[in-house]
Amino acid sequence: QVQLVEYGGRAVQTGGSLRLSCSASGSNFAFDALGWYRQAPGKQRELVAMRSYGGSETYGDSVKGRFTVSRDDSRDMVYLQMNSLKPEDTAVYYCYAQLRKLDYWGQGTPVTVSR
Numbered sequence: 001q002v003q004l005v006e007y008g009g010r011a012v013q014t015g016g017s018l019r020l021s022c023s024a025s026g027s028n029f030a031f032d033a034l035g036w037y038r039q040a041p042g043k044q045r046e047l048v049a050m051r052s053y054g055g056s057e058t059y060g061d062s063v064k065g066r067f068t069v070s071r072d073d074s075r076d077m078v079y080l081q082m083n084s085l086k087p088e089d090t091a092v093y094y095c096y097a098q099l100r101k102l103d104y105w106g107q108g109t110p111v112t113v114s115r
Contacts, residue, residue: 009109022095034078038091
């Protein structure tokens with residue numbers, strides 16, 4: 001059974017950096033896509049960044065140029081490097097995986113960016 005566990009969420013000041021990690025276990029096959037979504041209070045969940053097994057990347061417009069997604073398939077890990085953080089980046093960040101057209105989600109890790 002696929003399980004996703006996020007690490008690294010915490011409070012940080014505006015302009016700071018943070019790296020989130022996610023362990024993706026329970027699959028005998030490489031995940032088709034690994035990435036991150038986020039949900040701020042009172043808002044819908046939105047795409048942050050995604051990386052396919054083939055290496056293509058997709059980013060949400062609000063994080064382009066500041067966030068970088070990477071994955072290590074040898075360790076079944078996906079990472080999100082977040083730089084130049086802004087208060088509007090405050091949200092619960094969810095790890096996401098896609099495997100054979102099925103979607104999997106982590107429990108989420110909170111990130112708070114203070115002014």
